[in-house]
Amino acid sequence: MTTIAWDGRVMAADRRISMGTTTYSSTKIRRTADGRLIGATGEWPVASVVLDWLEHGGPRPDCQSSDRWCTALEVTPDGRCWLHQRDGKWPVEDAFTSIGSGREYALAVMAVGMGAEKGVEVAARFDPGTGNGIDALEIAPAAAAPVLVEITNGAALAA
Template identity: 35%
Template sequence: MTTVAWDGKTLAADRRMAGYMTTCKIFPIPGGYVAGAGTMDQLVEVAAWLQEGGDKPRLPDDPESEFIVVRGSEAFWLSWPYLREVRIREPFAALGSGAEYALGALAMGADARTAVAVAAQFDPHTGGGVDAVDIS
């Protein structure tokens, strides 16, 4: 899995993929960004759909992935099975296997980058560095 964090200004994600490889899990979309946790195939499919439009991707009935979409100053969680954007009203959010660690760090005042770095210290599925985009 992975860890994604949103602090109201910055969207951050770790880079670990398949246990030993690294990649960026934050993708630009029209008007914002999407980041996800779970399988890379599902993240790439959802990112391509948000970038290009068209039919929603066909994901497994029991997907392992979840997503945060940021447009402007608003963040949304993509719900399954319809991939509808559900507005996140909290000042911060996190998802993925290290979400609980990241949420604890965010609640203590950490920014999103630091929250993902904290999660990487404790969650074996989070690591490889942190990518982040600042939303202005």
Template identity: 30%
Template sequence: MTIIVYDPKRQLMIADSRATSGSRHPIGAKAKIHRIAAGPHKGALLGVSSRVPGMGEWFREWVTRGMSKEAFGTSELEVEAILVQVDRSVFFFNENHYPSGPLESDFFAIGSGREYALGARKAGADAFRAVEVAISCDLFCGPPIVHLQLNTPGANQPSMIRRVARLLGNFGSGTAT
């Protein structure tokens, strides 16, 4: 099915890309981790694992639209997901639309390869190596490995010292007439 890990210290979500539709036969590659581009969770990272074709994409759209409970109707949710908000809070979904969290841990793993990734982590592997180990041990996981960095407010802003230096460097740089 999948391996998705989140490393809170590095604010990094990493995943495999093998698509299998619940069988051992790979049918290609697909995105399993996403940056929410709009709505109340804009900027959040979402990792989704599901055996149901299309369920991951539907779940991503549901999160983007604000996670309305009414959107479910009577449908069952066959999904496991990690949602990391821009404030760094982590939430876990397991086959329902009620998240658990915010959660505290130094490492999160979901999908069929999670035990392998957790074991690799306990043996000292970093998050990327943990995903590599899961891929090598779980036939439902496969390359390419992809990752997304959480962009927290101010994460990409230059430091105050660099901003002041840049302003001073630009001061008086005009042409005298």
């Protein structure tokens, strides 16, 4: 499986995918052109289709069944988090969340004040489905409002 963690600022994921007892490395999280962060866990062929759909849009893929499935996280540029599963999506209103086989480890680590990257690192230590390194993406901070400056008699005053 995998571990993907969101701490309200950073989405982190391990890189392990497997076929039988052989493991490979792959990137499971992405930043979309419009600034969203997306990541998926589960059977990799299905997860990659769901990631492509989340990134590029179009009709919801009908690729998930009882024996082929994935769970995905989507974080909008304003920091709202959505959980996607085969039956739809819903908002996650918690300060942090995690999905995948190592999620409990990551949740515990984030609950004591450590971030998503540390959560995935600890999950990789204890969960055999998590490993092969960590990728992390930070949500882009909202653009600061422009500061208006008024020039009066050669002196700048912040408005």
